[in-house]
Amino acid sequence: QNKRDEHLLKKRNVPQEESLEDSDVDADFKAQNVTLEAILQNATSDNPVIQLSAVQAARKLLSSDRNPPIDDLIKSGILPILVKCLERDDNPSLQFEAAWALTNIASGTSAQTQAVVQSNAVPLFLRLLHSPHQNVCEQAVWALGNIIGDGPQCRDYVISLGVVKPLLSFINPSIPITFLRNVTWVIVNLCRNKDPPPPMETVQEILPALCVLIYHTDINILVDTVWALSYLTDGGNEQIQMVIDSGVVPFLVPLLSHQEVKVQTAALRAVGNIVTGTDEQTQVVLNCDVLSYFPNLLTHPKEKINK
Incomplete structure (x- = not known):
């Protein structure tokens, strides 16, 4: 894998x-x-x-x-x-x-x-x-x-014992940044693996937290948040729709022009996953003026990003 x-x-x-x-x-x-x-x-x-x-x-x-x-x-x-x-x-x-x-x-x-x-x-x-x-x-x-990072069986076992609520409760303004980075990394592991993807209820619980974390100024937290979204949008049209319904797409698309390559890479993956969905789902991304970001991406010095 x-x-x-x-x-x-x-x-x-x-x-x-x-x-x-x-x-x-x-x-x-x-x-x-x-x-x-x-x-x-x-x-x-x-x-x-x-x-x-x-x-x-x-x-x-x-x-x-x-x-x-x-x-x-x-x-x-x-x-x-x-x-x-x-x-x-x-x-x-x-x-x-x-x-x-x-x-x-x-x-x-x-x-x-x-x-x-x-x-x-x-x-x-x-x-x-x-x-x-x-x-x-x-x-x-x-x-x-x-x-949780061991794979979908362990992930779903830990979820079934009720990890999500207490984990998300740590996301508050007083949490030290190193602790929040760890919490965000665990959220990424919860979103990872698509055979099977995480339970729908879990995705619903996590999305509001990702909508908050996508505003974070810490680059590690931002990168992890966008990766979490890229994993969720990799889980089929139903999960893509949940991500769209969370309202996060208008905040995701502008990250295509972020000065950090790591953020751009993750955002490209997430946006790329959404446009593999239905025509309506693709339209949501187009409505965010996504095409205006592509001339710069196509001339980007990083080859991985041109691809």
């Missing part, structure tokens, strides 16, 4: 720069040569300090730049322990570290993502969307994005 330009289905949370204390801790690990068995044993400790540092150790193994030992950790039997940690409302730091570790396990192959799903983590991640701690919410969003 074509992964569509630079669009990531799954993302691993790797910190940009390890803080000083972290590198000290890493040195300690190497000194003690902390084994998976030790991590496993300490992750079930009754002492919260020992338990947290064990789960953190697992998370750090999974966040290392090089090949993270995902399969070794799964084989060690740590998944049920990490999932249990997600329930610990009394210890948000533990919830956060466990959610981060599970996010990175779910960022791997389909089999690795499935292992997280089989461990019954998804209902707990959905619960964490209501956590009062923003870092916990955000990590739960990221984990769910990786699971």
Whole structure:
């Protein structure tokens, strides 16, 4: 399956720069040569300090730049322990570290993502969307994005458990931009895959959010929003009609002249999908004066855009 330009289905949370204390801790690990068995044993400790540092150790193994030992950790039997940690409302730091570790396990192959799903983590991640701690919410969003990105089965399973409403509730003026980028990326994964396309009710729920996000000044959010629309318009005439009925087309067409090539590319894909629909659907795009954008597009320095 074509992964569509630079669009990531799954993302691993790797910190940009390890803080000083972290590198000290890493040195300690190497000194003690902390084994998976030790991590496993300490992750079930009754002492919260020992338990947290064990789960953190697992998370750090999974966040290392090089090949993270995902399969070794799964084989060690740590998944049920990490999932249990997600329930610990009394210890948000533990919830956060466990959610981060599970996010990175779910960022791997389909089999690795499935292992997280089989461990019954998804209902707990959905619960964490209501956590009062923003870092916990955000990590739960990221984990769910990786699971939804695995394909239509996982997507529809997470939708059936009720992900859409709490996810969209994060779209408000006070949300930090990095968090909103993650939310928007998850929305893209919800719109992706057309065999089968997402449920009609889900598309209806998501479209008003995309109509809001298309005004966003952040380029990452705008690009993702337009890609989401291009996936939805790729799902047949019925979905094209829903996109048209949302009223977003007059805002989509002018993006054909956006100064960012990434936005133009996505907008071309979406507009191109709409004009494959019925004559009436094509007319909606023509009514937005779409043809006036084409002389510039045809002389565009980027070959991909001329095509």
